[in-house]
Amino acid sequence: MRCGKMAAPAAGTRGGVRRRCQRLLYWVPVLFISSILCWSYYAYVTQLCLLSMANIGEKVVCLIAYHLFFMLFVWSYWKTIFTLPMNPSKEFHLSYADKELLEREPRGETQQEIFRRAAKDLPIYTRTMSGAIRYCDRCQLVKPDRCHHCSVCDKCILKMDHHCPWVNNCVGFSNYKFFLLFLAYSLLYCLFIAATDLQYFIKFWTNGLPDTQAKFHIMFLFFAAAMFSVSLSSLFGYHCWLVSKNKSTLEAFRAPIFRHGTDKNGFSLGFSKNLRQVFGDEKKYWLLPVFTSLGDGCSFPTCLVNQDPEQVSTPVGLNSTTKNENHLFPPKTLRDSQSHLLTDTQSWTESSANTEKGKVVPKGMSNPGLTVENET
């Protein structure tokens, strides 16, 4: 006993030190990118533009354009790294009483009953492979649609795309737009450097450059820019495809499961609306790394509501007058969906009671995805 008591704090300290070292190591890829960025700035501005370019007009145009790309690249990279990922709101967490009950009850149907009760007023459409409510043991919460637990961050992340080591952050609902812009601007940055450096790179091989240290910076600058351009263009192209289909990287590998089954395009609303889900309604902000994504990250419009008679809510962003004949809730506009999800649910329930006097929507049935949960 005594040995055990003595060993526990030492093991805890060792574990703490190891975790701190691990956290520091996570910053190595970010330091690597930042170092290359600093060197590329020095190589391009001083060695290529100021020392190697003879034409003053070319020098000025290159310097202005370079600084524009550089600024947008650094801005979007900074925002991707330092924007905290969003976690599910407190409505998704189990109550203290439910947590206690969960600890007492054995796993199985009783546990599912607790989850169903906890989720009855939440806008959840997706399920596990077995059709059960998605629940995170670690965070003790009912997972919102498209939310996943990140093992690196040790948190549930809203609309999690992936954990990116190059930004040492989770890419999800809060920073996905920044991540896309980071890919776009880093690609443009590399392409611009490669294009303007090409003629000097050729001169390097034909002995057209003076024999100074600048020639080696010019050569490596071209190699690095070309190499990063190739890898970034494939990654950026892949994410453009994901945005057009309204999928996350995780969903591209494992399609979301709805009540009626798996559907890989379950959240797709059409190209234009998919684009607006990430970039927002105001086009003037599309190219700037400022947050303009639609929604709250906890609930997402899905066209599948129309195909599932049990999910009677009007899908946000779709023309409900032509597609949804049997909804209990009044049609809502895309902008309405940006308000808080629980406020929405309440307002749906209230207004539907006003508009459809013959029908009574009982409490706990306001979430269409859970109507059958109450019946079974």
Ligand SMILES: [Zn+2]
């Ligand atoms: Zn979690």
Ligand SMILES: [Zn+2]
């Ligand atoms: Zn993460």
